[in-house]
Amino acid sequence: xxxxxxxxxxxxxxxxxxxxxxxxxxxxxxxxxxxxxxxxxxxxxxxxxxxxxxxxxxxxxxxxxxxxxxxxxxxxxxxxxxxxxxxxxxxxxxxxxxxxxxxxxxxxxxxxxxxxxxxxxxxxxxxxxxxxxxxxxxxx
Numbered sequence: 001x002x003x004x005x006x007x008x009x010x011x012x013x014x015x016x017x018x019x020x021x022x023x024x025x026x027x028x029x030x031x032x033x034x035x036x037x038x039x040x041x042x043x044x045x046x047x048x049x050x051x052x053x054x055x056x057x058x059x060x061x062x063x064x065x066x067x068x069x070x071x072x073x074x075x076x077x078x079x080x081x082x083x084x085x086x087x088x089x090x091x092x093x094x095x096x097x098x099x100x101x102x103x104x105x106x107x108x109x110x111x112x113x114x115x116x117x118x119x120x121x122x123x124x125x126x127x128x129x130x131x132x133x134x135x136x137x138x139x140x
Contacts, residue, residue, distance in 0.1 A: 062108030
């Protein structure tokens with residue numbers, strides 16, 4: 001699973017979710033992309049399960065780029081522990097996703113295979129998504 005190798009501080013405060021993504025909102029590496037419509041948090045397990053769903057449908061052909069990385073630590077207190085006594089221990093990492101952010105990109109497969117692979121990946125994610133195409137590939 002994805003997680004940072006080294007971080008400066010083990011615990012962070014909860015971030016405010018921004019409305020729209022300023023960066024990472026266009027398809028750059030591949031031909032097809034999966035863009036988030038609303039914001040939220042994606043765990044490293046959710047990102048990994050979406051990646052596996054895509055690569056299985058593509059039958060290991062083409063290439064997949066993961067454009068997000070879970071670098072935000074989430075803490076949790078143990079079960080049946082009273083409130084207080086400090087912040088809980090590190091539980092897992094999440095990626096903060098704003099609306100309009102590209103999550104995954106694909107290349108090297110046909111249009112039908114890419115659309116189905118991205119649809120399968122979108123079912124594994126807790127945010128609403130849509131499939132986008134790189135602007136220079138769109139024909140009017």
